[in-house]
Amino acid sequence: xxxxxxxxxxxxxxxxxxxxxxxxxxxxxxxxxxxxxxxxxxxxxxxxxxxxxxxxxxxxxxxxxxxxxxxxxxxxxxxxxxxxxxxxxxxxxxxxxxxxxxxxxxxxxxxxxxxxxxxxxxxxxxxxxxxxxxxxxxxxxxxxxxxxxxxxxxxxxxxxxxxxxxxxxxxxxxxxxxxxxxxxxxxxxxxxxxxxxxxxxxxxxxxxxxxxxxxxxxxxxxxxxxxxxxxxxxxxxxxxxxxxxxxxxxxxxxxxxxxxxxxxxxxxxxxxxxxxxxxxxxxxxxxxxxxxxxxxxxxxxxxxxxxxxxxxxxxxxxxxxxxxxxxxxxxxxxxxxxxxxxxxxxxxxxxxxxxxxxxxxxxxxxxxxxxxxxxxxxxxxxxxxxxxxxxxxxxxxxxxxxxxxxxxxxxxxxxxxxxxxxxxxxxxxxxxxxxxxxxxxxxxxxxxxxxxxxx
Amino acid sequence: xxxxxxxxxxxxxxxxxxxxxxxxxxxxxxxxxxxxxxxxxxxxxxxxxxxxxxxxxxxxxxxxxxxxxxxxxxxxxxxxxxxxxxxxxxxxxxxxxxxxxxxxxxxxxxxxxxxxxxxxxxxxxxxxxxxxxxxxxxxxxxxxxxxxxxxxxxxxxxxxxxxxxxxxxxxxxxxxxxxxxxxxxxxxxxxxxxxxxxxxxxxxxxxxxxxxxxxxxxxxxxxxxxxxxxxxxxxxxxxxxxxxxxxxxxxxxxxxxxxxxxxxxxxxxxxxxxxxxxxxxxxxxxxxxxxxxxxxxxxxxxxxxxxxxxxxxxxxxxxxxxxxxxxxxxxxxxxxxxxxxxxxxxxxxxxxxxxxxxxxxxxx
Numbered sequence: 001x002x003x004x005x006x007x008x009x010x011x012x013x014x015x016x017x018x019x020x021x022x023x024x025x026x027x028x029x030x031x032x033x034x035x036x037x038x039x040x041x042x043x044x045x046x047x048x049x050x051x052x053x054x055x056x057x058x059x060x061x062x063x064x065x066x067x068x069x070x071x072x073x074x075x076x077x078x079x080x081x082x083x084x085x086x087x088x089x090x091x092x093x094x095x096x097x098x099x100x101x102x103x104x105x106x107x108x109x110x111x112x113x114x115x116x117x118x119x120x121x122x123x124x125x126x127x128x129x130x131x132x133x134x135x136x137x138x139x140x141x142x143x144x145x146x147x148x149x150x151x152x153x154x155x156x157x158x159x160x161x162x163x164x165x166x167x168x169x170x171x172x173x174x175x176x177x178x179x180x181x182x183x184x185x186x187x188x189x190x191x192x193x194x195x196x197x198x199x200x201x202x203x204x205x206x207x208x209x210x211x212x213x214x215x216x217x218x219x220x221x222x223x224x225x226x227x228x229x230x231x232x233x234x235x236x237x238x239x240x241x242x243x244x245x246x247x248x249x250x251x252x253x254x255x256x257x258x259x260x261x262x263x264x265x266x267x268x269x270x271x272x273x274x275x276x277x278x279x280x281x282x283x284x285x286x287x288x289x290x291x292x293x294x295x296x297x298x299x300x301x302x303x304x305x306x307x308x309x310x311x312x313x314x315x316x317x318x319x320x321x322x323x324x325x326x327x328x329x330x331x332x333x334x335x336x337x338x339x340x341x342x343x344x345x346x347x348x349x350x351x352x353x354x355x356x357x358x359x360x361x362x363x364x365x366x367x368x369x370x371x372x373x374x375x376x377x378x379x380x381x382x383x384x385x386x387x388x389x390x391x392x393x394x395x396x397x398x399x400x401x402x403x404x405x406x407x408x409x410x411x412x413x414x415x416x417x418x419x420x421x422x423x424x425x426x427x428x429x430x431x432x433x434x435x436x437x438x439x440x441x442x443x444x445x446x447x448x449x450x451x452x453x454x455x
Numbered sequence: 456x457x458x459x460x461x462x463x464x465x466x467x468x469x470x471x472x473x474x475x476x477x478x479x480x481x482x483x484x485x486x487x488x489x490x491x492x493x494x495x496x497x498x499x500x501x502x503x504x505x506x507x508x509x510x511x512x513x514x515x516x517x518x519x520x521x522x523x524x525x526x527x528x529x530x531x532x533x534x535x536x537x538x539x540x541x542x543x544x545x546x547x548x549x550x551x552x553x554x555x556x557x558x559x560x561x562x563x564x565x566x567x568x569x570x571x572x573x574x575x576x577x578x579x580x581x582x583x584x585x586x587x588x589x590x591x592x593x594x595x596x597x598x599x600x601x602x603x604x605x606x607x608x609x610x611x612x613x614x615x616x617x618x619x620x621x622x623x624x625x626x627x628x629x630x631x632x633x634x635x636x637x638x639x640x641x642x643x644x645x646x647x648x649x650x651x652x653x654x655x656x657x658x659x660x661x662x663x664x665x666x667x668x669x670x671x672x673x674x675x676x677x678x679x680x681x682x683x684x685x686x687x688x689x690x691x692x693x694x695x696x697x698x699x700x701x702x703x704x705x706x707x708x709x710x711x712x713x714x715x716x717x718x719x720x721x722x723x724x725x726x727x728x729x730x731x732x733x734x735x736x737x738x739x740x741x742x743x744x745x746x747x748x749x750x751x752x753x754x755x756x757x758x759x760x761x762x763x764x765x766x767x768x769x770x771x772x773x774x775x776x777x778x779x780x781x782x783x784x785x786x787x788x789x790x791x792x793x794x795x796x797x798x799x800x801x802x803x804x805x806x807x808x809x810x811x812x813x814x815x816x817x818x819x
């Protein structure tokens with residue numbers, strides 16, 4: 001095998017296809033978001049937002065529509081290759097801004113989209129079969145260095161493999177949790193529905209899912225197994241789309257993994273498309289030196305290392321990761337746990353106000369309340385918001401305590417937060433949250449009697 | 456090795472429809488989708504319909520008793536009217552918890568049971584004769600709480616002659632409006648399009664719009680807002696820094712608010728157990744929990760109702776009175792309700808796989 005040369009030239013076609021499919025899908029996904037009324041319900045109706053940064057201001061109704069409009073147009077810009085680099089920049093910034101407004105809406109696949117948006121800024125995906133090349137024929141270029149497609153492959157590999165590693169935990173493998181809870185709920189799905197209530201089905205899905213995530217990339221990389229692997233990609237993601245409420249993510253993965261097909265295969269297809277559309281299929285070798293590999297290399301290495309490290313930051317915290325969620329986000333932990341709970345707050349005052357039981361729904365939407373109830377950092381963030389509100393109402397030193405009951409992967413619900421802690425006095429930082437109570441997997445079980453009798 | 460795993464995987468995933476596992480005991484197989492549909496059907500036919508029919512007949516009696524009293528204002532007729540009013544209110548507690556479909560679409564709760572009622576507005580209406588029954592602006596001067604003010608709100612010694620013609624006309628108008636609204640909602644439940652959807656194939660699912668989704672999310676919303684907060688938390692001052700609000704008790708003037716609370720909680724318990732008004736059990740949420748291997752949770756919910764109802768039994772028959780004598784007992788009832796809400800929202804929703812929104816998620 002030859003040594004790997006990141007600057008070895010390959011056809012631009014895979015990048016072109018990726019740009020068109022990804023941009024198109026993002027534009028559609030904005031329309032879908034609008035169609036379901038989620039712009040209203042997630043970004044306009046709430047009176048409070050769990051933003052990632054205190055300085056990040058929610059943009060208001062007009063602002064949010066402008067932001068979504070920007071995402072839509074810039075996604076189209078990416079698809080058409082029209083002012084491509086500006087489009088990619090705007091897409092990355094506007095999409096990421098929206099995601100940073102509220103932790104409630106965090107999904108791993110939005111993080112994935114943000115990362116791909118960022119990567120696209122640096123890729124010459126508009127150098128062929130784009131409106132930009134019609135505007136300025138001089139930039140046309142039918143060959144690009146191979147690191148460009150490899151970076152996307154790396155990103156995909158990272159998602160799959162980290163997702164697979166995260167599944168190697170006892171709950172997933174030996175209790176088939178949370179699939180054991182989720183699959184029977186889908187017993188009404190046509191054809192496969194009845195199979196989902198078999199005791200063994202969640203185990204098959206759990207192990208199959210873990211193996212798929214861990215190894216699929218290698219089979220996609222290896223030429224002889226590629227087609228079969230791609231069929232598995234389609235099968236796997238279509239199955240998840242049917243069974244779970246995961247939106248467009250399955251389709252994003254189905255189109256993204258096309259990048260694993262050989263550049264030549266992509267070029268053949270692109271040439272056919274060019275022929276149909278009357279687009280010039282003449283070869284244009286590397287003409288412009290847009291980013292030299294040497295300049296880019298250190299940044300890329302930094303980007304890659306960062307991404308390899310972030311999912312492991314949970315190791316810096318004690319306790320059960322799923323319970324404390326310290327270092328849980330941005331780590332490709334998908335479909336890993338069924339967590340639900342109810343957390344409520346009392347506010348009292350050292351200067352004589354009697355205890356008031358806060359009605360969360362006065363400040364939060366149902367979805368925000370649900371997310372806050374199980375995630376300690378959001379519990380603390382909301383407690384501090386309450387502190388501010390009650391200070392404005394004349395409380396000098398509000399004492400804010402919370403009662404929580406949370407269930408994780410089918411255990412009986414138990415307190416998540418120490419009810420004696422005054423959360424108003426706790427600092428918000430990245431340190432270990434010592435006021436989280438330890439998780440007891442056997443909570444509430446009568447001795448000698450198991451909750452899941454069929455284990 | 457990898458190749459083997461991969462082949463295994465592909466067989467598994469691509470043809471996941473065919474390779475039905477053989478290692479199962481067919482006796483234990485219950486079609487959960489079918490069970491969900493049976494629950495919706497049982498709740499509709501044996502709980503909701505009878506409850507609405509009962510409410511319909513009670514509200515008809517209320518309307519008739521009001522007419523009788525208006526025509527002939529005797530102490531006996533007043534007593535009859537008070538009884539009919541109380542029975543309608545009790546039966547509303549057995550109906551209001553089905554908080555979805557025609558109950559919600561017809562705005563029945565706001566029309567029948569908006570409280571605290573506005574005594575001044577009622578008096579102004581009666582004096583001026585200028586009011587429009589059924590308008591949203593007039594809701595806090597109508598319905599069962601307004602009748603509570605008109606029938607139970609006066610001194611024992613008040614002579615019957617104080618029931619002026621205008622007053623009697625207002626009472627009759629309110630009683631008929633109550634009955635009319637119940638009739639419309641009952642008809643909508645029995646003959647409307649909702650039932651076909653509610654007990655049809657959509658009833659097999661678990662998403663936010665499915666029958667079970669509507670039931671569970673309806674319980675979540677109604678129990679918190681109208682039982683826990685409306686009946687206890689707000690009047691007991693838990694939402695207002697300990698400043699009690701006896702004027703916000705559901706039955707402010709009559710002395711039977713605790714009976715309404717208890718009826719409501721008992722109706723909730725029956726809802727979970729699938730117990731019909733004729734005390735017949737059928738497919739229920741608790742049976743479903745047992746079916747999906749959560750017997751402990753089912754027991755826990757049922758035990759919790761016992762604990763809660765025991766606490767309610769200790770209360771004075773009037774919550775207004777209870778607030779004055781020992782508000783702490785109400786706080787204990789509230790905390791017990793909080794625990795129940797926590798069980799609904801965490802354990803129950805979690806193991807049943809019910810969504811509260813149609814939003815995307817990736818299970819984290």
